[in-house]
Amino acid sequence: TSEIKVPRTIVLVGLMGAGKTCIGKRLAACLGTEFVDADAEIESAAGMSISEIFEVHGESGFRQGERRVIARLLRRPPHVMATGGGAFMNEKTRELIKRRAISVWLRADLDLLVRRTSRRSHRPLLRGRDHREVLGKLMEERHPVYAKADVVVDSADGPPEAMAEQVARAV
Numbered sequence: 001t002s003e004i005k006v007p008r009t010i011v012l013v014g015l016m017g018a019g020k021t022c023i024g025k026r027l028a029a030c031l032g033t034e035f036v037d038a039d040a041e042i043e044s045a046a047g048m049s050i051s052e053i054f055e056v057h058g059e060s061g062f063r064q065g066e067r068r069v070i071a072r073l074l075r076r077p078p079h080v081m082a083t084g085g086g087a088f089m090n091e092k093t094r095e096l097i098k099r100r101a102i103s104v105w106l107r108a109d110l111d112l113l114v115r116r117t118s119r120r121s122h123r124p125l126l127r128g129r130d131h132r133e134v135l136g137k138l139m140e141e142r143h144p145v146y147a148k149a150d151v152v153v154d155s156a157d158g159p160p161e162a163m164a165e166q167v168a169r170a171v
């Protein structure tokens with residue numbers, strides 16, 4: 001694939017298991033630009049895992065840190081960023097993303113999300129819970145908000161490279 005430098009940062013949003021990190025890495029490679037995982041940046045800034053941040057600071061503490069880290073990342077030169085599933089739900093974070101980046105919702109159906117998160121989860125919102133039930137509720141709550149993204153791409157099974165190319169064509 002030819003190397004096209006991106007004019008603006010591309011931010012991937014969507015539920016846990018939609019493929020944000022996996023597709024984001026391929027998309028960055030395909031566009032010849034840097035890939036950044038906001039969750040990983042939050043963990044390194046805090047010196048703790050996401051689960052530990054939830055335990056120590058609660059979900060609201062995590063959301064505050066998430067907003068600060070994403071705001072900082074959005075000031076970097078254009079790149080591809082994967083965000084945690086809840087980031088775009090936070091109004092302030094969403095406004096920042098909308099202002100400074102192209103947002104892409106990776107939309108996936110419930111079966112796909114359940115399949116992709118089927119292993120024992122490191123994700124605090126899923127751990128020890130019925131994934132289908134939690135993800136089904138989150139879908140109802142979040143899909144209307146994810147729909148505010150600039151671009152929507154249906155995430156499907158299959159090679160992440162193909163999905164990345166689809167996103168590259170859509171932005």
Ligand code: S3P
Pocket residue numbers: 014015016017020039050083084085086087123124125
């Ligand atoms: C969350 C999704 C996670 C992580 C945290 C909360 C959410 O990221 O930020 O566990 O609220 O949907 P992934 O979507 O990358 O799993």
